[in-house]
Amino acid sequence: MKIPFEPYRSRIIEPLTITTEAERCRYIREAGYNPFLLKAEHVLIDLVTDSGTSALSVRQWSAMHGADESFTGSRSFHKFVDAGRKLFGTRHVIPCHQGRAGEHLLAKSVVRQGDVIPANTHFATTRANFEVAGGRAIDLPIAEQGHPDSDYPFKGNIDIGALERSLLDGEISRIPFVLLTVTDNAGGGQPVSLANLRETSHLCRAHSVPLLLDAARIAENCYLIKQREASEQQRTVRAIADEVFTLVDGLFMSMKKDGLGNCGGLIAVNDDEWAERIRANLLISEGVPSAGGLAGRDLESMTVALDEMFDDAHLEYRIASVHALGQQLVDAGVPVLRPFGGHAVYIDGRRFCDHLSNEQLPAWSLSAALYVASGVRSWETGNVMQGRFEEETQQWSWPRLDLLRLAIPRRVYTHSQLEYAGQSLIELYRSRTEISGLRFVYRPQRLAQFVATFEPVSD
Ligand SMILES: Cc1ncc(COP(=O)(O)O)c(C=O)c1O
Structure with a gap:
């Protein structure tokens, strides 16, 4: 696939810091072999996340300079709510400081002890928030998601049969809503098809159960629908999104990704009652309902982004550059999850490090090794993020896939910088048996990936 011309030019630059391999060995050891705990200034190309790392546009900056910073009822808030209502078609649009704050507010306001929340796949923080509220988050992805080599174009789909069974299970009164994560980050950044969205919506409406979206990557999901779903190729991404919003009863969205x-x-x-409870809880933990803990300038930036995120040139370039990185790895034989995700390329850690057992955390160990070899920071979504130690059986239960994610920040890195990241991984693949496994030194009960520490198994 030919990479289109970058649809922007850079007028502010940030120099990169070059480090030596010996320095990086020390930095990763000091960070407890957790790349998340490295100082960002010690990272050359930071592919740890696409979240909160976008370069802002001239339009966003100019809107931010005109922000109204009144404590409550600001002009910036009303502009934001108007744009949100117009886009989503909902009565209530409530700002909060990031995605997990929205999950927390929703969980606190709607999820009750013993509730069950079916989804294609819950993102880690979503699951944690629902579980802390006493709910049980169940994942019902289609079977194709477990096959890294399958080119099935919509591996983010929910298994409709399994969803129907859980709705008929007699547990329906315990299901406050069904959730579709678009795109499915924990499942490999894979999109949900419009056909699957329509079917899920139909099923939920037939059972009078609300359907919600985790819409963190709604624009990329709709772009991939346009690209991969034959019937949708003539529509604009925005027109597809407009239909998606009619199929659901609400959404929560981190504005740090596509936003x-x-x-x-x-x-x-x-739902007026939900909105009232959410606003009441928001007052306790976030701020006033007409700001959600954000500055007026943040609301201005979000308002612009609600439009800018659907820009065709931006989406075309972005998806093509992620695709080019994936193809570079595939051409060199690196085991990569197919098809490539919208915001990231995922490497199959177990196949890359087939000399390491699950306990030796293959994708996590690869992430540490990649940093030492190249200064590229990546992130695991696998054994550390999703593995669970079952107290009852005293056994580990491991996720179906142990993945290393190269997430691409929006409008930040050039094609040659991404090529360097790809080449570094390819070189590491050639000497992969030298990658040493890691084991936990400190493992908290939840969200281990952010704070856990490790040591090499050989020590
Ligand atoms: C699908 C999905 N949902 C929710 C979140 C949480 O959003 P935030 O990081 O803004 O709290 C993330 C973050 O990566 C995500 O990928």
């Missing part, structure tokens, strides 16, 4: 912001999130719902 092209360094912070921010939102909840959009129709």
